[in-house]
Amino acid sequence: MSDLGLITALLRADAGLGGVILRARMGPAQAAALELLDRVLGPGPKLHPTMGPDALDGGLDVTASLAAGELRRTTGLLARPGPLRLPMAERATPWLATRLAAHLDEDATILIAVDEGIEDEAVPAPIAARCAFHVTLADRAAAHDTPVAGTCPAGVGVPDDIVAQIVTLAATLGIHDPRGPLLTLRAARGIAALDRRGTVTLTDATRAAELVLAPRATQIPEPPAPDAAPEPPQPQADPDPGTQIPEDILLDAVRAALPPDLLAKLAQKADRSAKGTGAGAKRQGNRRGRPLPARASGTGRVDLIATLRAAAPWQTIRRRADPVRTGPIVRKSDLRHRRYEEKSDRLLIFTVDASGSAALARLAEAKGAVELLLAEAYARRDHVALIAFRGDGAELLLPPTRSLVQTKRRLAALPGGGGTPLAHGLRKAQAVAVTARRKGMTPTMILLTDGRSNIALDGSRDRKQAAADVTRIARALRGLDALVIDTGKRPEPALQSLARDLNAPYLPLPRADAARLSQVVGAALT
Template sequence: MRDHAAPLDDAILAARLCAIDPVGLGGMILRGGGDLRDRVLAALHGALPPGAPLRRIPAHVDDDALLGGLDLGATLALGRPVRQQGVLAAADGGIVVLPMAERIAEATAARMTAVLDARAIDAVPVRVAVVAFDDGVEDEAPPQALVERLAFRIDLSECRGPISSDPPAAEPNVDSSDAQPLDPIAILAAAAAALGVDSARAPLFALRAARASAALAGRSAPDAQDVGVAVRLVLGPRATRFPPPPQEEEAADTPPPPPETESGEEERGAPEPPEDVVLAAALAALPRDVLERLAAGGGRHGANRARGTGERRKSPLRGRPLGARAGIPRGGLRLSLIDTLRAAAPWQKLRERGVGAIRIRRDDLRIRRFETRAETVTIFAVDASGSAAAARLAEAKGAVELLLAQAYVKRAQVALVAFRGVGAEVLLPPTRSLTRARRALADLPGGGGTPLATGLDAARTLAEAARARGRTPFLVVLTDGRGNIAADGSAVRESAERDAEDAARAIGQAGIGAVFLDTAARPRPEGARLALAMGARYLPLPRADAAAMHRVVVAAQAA
C-alpha cells in the first residue's frame, strides 16, 4: 500500500515530465487536493521557460473568449471590425488551467480538443499544456474527449501527511547492474493490453512519458525505471482490469536456467522480466477501491455520467448558461443582446442606413440557452411475499436510508413500492426526507402471494409520473422473479409469468433505467429473462445486505 504523500510526489513528477514535453503529453487532470494543486501547478510553471504564460479558463467560457473573435466594444466604438485574441492563443507556449473541469460543456471541450489535436487556431500555432481541476462529486467528471487527450490523471483527494518541498524522483524499480536492453514500445503495448487499456493514445502517452523521464534523469534512452514510471503514471489510472496471473503449468515446464558463463550477462538474466516490473508499478498506483469499481462494472469515467445525478436537459429560462444560437425570441425564449450585437457589428458598413445607430436584421438575432439537471427518483419495487419477505424488506429499508443520506448531494429522491398478496402498495412516495422515510418504513407488511406483474406496473406508473414532473426515474427491482399471481388476481402461474413479462417489456419500452436484483437463494432463468425484457442490468444477490445493495444501486446508476 502506498503512503498518503505518494500521490503528490507522483503529481509533481508528472508536472516535471509534462514540462519537458508539454505538447506531446497534453497536460494533466488533478482530482481534489485543494491547495496541493497549486503546488503542482507551480512546479509545472516553474519548469517551463521563463515568461511562459499561464491563463485560466472559466467553466462557462464562450467561443469568442476561448478561440478569439470580435471585440464588440472596440468594434462599436471604432466602426470597424476589431478582433480579440482568445485565451488559448494567448497561452501559447504556456499553461491553461481549467477550474471545475467537470462543469465544462461538451461543446467547449470539443473545441479545445480540436485545438489540441491541430495544435493551431486558424493556422496560427498554439502549443499549450492543459491542467484540469476535477472537483466532481460521485459520477461527475470532465468530458471524456478532453480526458483522453491529457496524459496524466492524479487523485490528490486522500493526500495527507508531511509534504516535502522537493519530492524525490521516481524510485528505481530494478537494479541497474541487472539492466538489459529493452524495447519500450513492445513493453508498453503489452502492459496496456494486460491492464485492459483500449485507447490508442494511452501507450503513445506512456512512451512520451518514458522518454521524458529519461531526459529528466539525463539518459539518452528510457530504461526499465523510466518505463515503470510511465506505466504507473499513465497506464495505471486508465486500467480497467487486473492482469491475468502467471500460468503455473508453464512455469513447471520451463527448464532450469543455464549456468553463468564467464562473459555472458544474458545467461544470468534479471531477477524479474521488465514486463512484470512495469505491471507491478501500475498495480501499485491503482486506487484502493478499484476492485469494487471493476466488480460493479462502472467507474467515474463511464459513457453515461448523467444518470447518477439526473439527465441533462435544455432550458430556455434557467440553469447553467450555454452558448447562444441563432433564433427568434418567442415562445419563452430570451434574446441574448450581447451576442446579437456581436453578430450584427461586422456588417454595419455594408448595410443601408436606417433608424438607429446600429442596424440589426433578423439573421443577427441570438437567443439564450441554459442547461439544467433533472432530479433523480430511485424507485425500489420490493417483493414482500413469502417467508423471506421480512429479510428482503429490512435490506431494502437499509438501502433506502443509505441513499437518502446522499439525497442532497446527488439531487435524488427515493420511493418504495411493495407487492404481496394480490396487489401492490406505494409505501413511500418520492421523498428526500430521511425522517419521513423512517417513519413510513417502520412497519413493513410481508407474506402472501407474489403479484409480480402488478408490482412492476405500479413501479412503472410511479416512474412515469416522476418523469412527467421533470425528474429522471431509476427503478430497482428486488424479487426472485417467480410470480404466481396474475394481473387479474388469479393464482395461475402460467398467466402470472406471462403478465410479468408483459409488465417488464412495458418498462423497457418506456425507456426507464432499471436494475434487477435477483434475491433467490439459487438464481433461476426467470429473473434473467425479466431483466432482459426490461432492458435492465441483471445482478443475482442472494445474500446481499443493505450496504451491498446500496453499492450496487449506486454503481448501476453511474454505469
C-alpha cells in the same frame, strides 16, 4: 511528489509531451505541486471546465464594435502565452475536452489539468490521452528536487530495439492508443537530454515507461511461470551492449510502478452498469440552470448579446440598403434564444412485494433495507415513492415525497399476506413513472419480490395469464431505469426473465439481511 520535479523539467524541455494531470484534492500537496509548476514553467491562463468558445478562441466585442462602427474582436485564452491550467478537469464539458485536444494537437502547448474527482470521476479521455504524465499526489506536501533542463531532446537518438520493446510493453499492459508508446519514447529522449547523452539507454526507457505507461495500464501483466524452461539464446552477430535489452526488464519495472489500486479500479469499471450515474438526467430548458450557448431556433427568452453578435457583421450591407435607418439593424434571422441545462430530480419508486409468500420469507428484511435506502435517498435529496402489491391489486402508499418521517411511518404499517399481483405492482409503478416524467423528474424503479406472480390483471388466479401480463408490462417499461431484487430463498428464473425484459440488473440476495440489501442496492444505484 518524487517524480514531479523530473516531470516538470521534461515538460520545460519538450512541450510536445502535452502536459500533466495532477490527481489531488485541495490541500498542501496540490498547492505545492502547482507552485512548483508555475515556478519552472511560468504562469499562464487559467481555464474553467464549463467555459465556451468565446472565452477560449475569442469572439465579437459587441460594445467596442457598436462604438467604433466596425468589427472588434476579443482575444481568447488559448492565444495567451504560458501553460494552460484547468482546475476541476474531471468536470470539463465534452466540447471543452475536444477543443483542448485539438489545440494540443496543433500547437506545442502545455496543459496542467487538476483532477479533483472522487471514486471513478476522471479527466475526459481526449485530454488524458494527450497528457504524457498522470500523477496522483499524496495528502501532504513532500520535498522534491527540480532537475536542470539539459539539451534539446530533438537531437537524441533511440535504438530500434528499445522502440520495439516499448511498443510490445504497451500492448502487454493493454494500452491500445498509439500515443502511449510515442509519448514514452519522447519522455525517454527528454530524460537522456537532461543527462546530456546523445542516445537513449535502457535506464532512460525504463524511467519513461514508469512515468507514462504505468498510469495508462488497463490490465496487469502476468509474471512468467516459474517452472518454464528457458529457451536457449539465439546466436547474434556482435550485439551492442549499450542497446541490448535483457528480457522483461522493462516489464518488471513497470509492474512495480503500477498503481496499487489498479485491480480495484478495473473491477469497479467492469461491474459498473452502463445505464447511467444514478443521478438525475440532464435536460435542457429555457428558464433556469447552467447557461448553454444561444441558438437561433427556440421559443425561450431572447439573448440580447448573442443577437447583437449575430447582427453586427451585416450592419454595413444593411445600412447601404436602408440608409435612413439609425441604430443597429436587427432581422428576425438574427434572433438568438437563451438555453439552460439542469439536472432533474431523481425519483426512487420502491415497489415492494407484501404478499403471503414474501411475508413468510423476507418482508421484514425488505422493509429494513428500504428504510435504510430511504435515509440515503433523503441525504441525496431524492424523491421517493412507495408502492405495495398484495391480495388482488397494488396500492400507492406514498406519493413522491422527500418526507423521511412520513415514508417510514407508511412502511412500518405495511401489512403482509394474500396473493402476489406482480403485474398490478408494475402497472402502478409505470403510472407513477409517467407522471414523474411529466413533472421533469428522472424515475428509477426498485422492485423487491420473490417472483411468484399468481394474480392476473383481471383478478383471476391464473399463473400462466399472470406471467403473460408481467411480461407485457415489463416490455412496456423497458425504457425505465430499474433494479430487480430477488428476495426469495433461492433464485427465481421468472425474475431473471423479468429483468431481461426490463433491461435491468438482477440481484438474487437469498441470505442477506437488511444492511446487506441496502448496501448492494445503494452500490447499484450509484
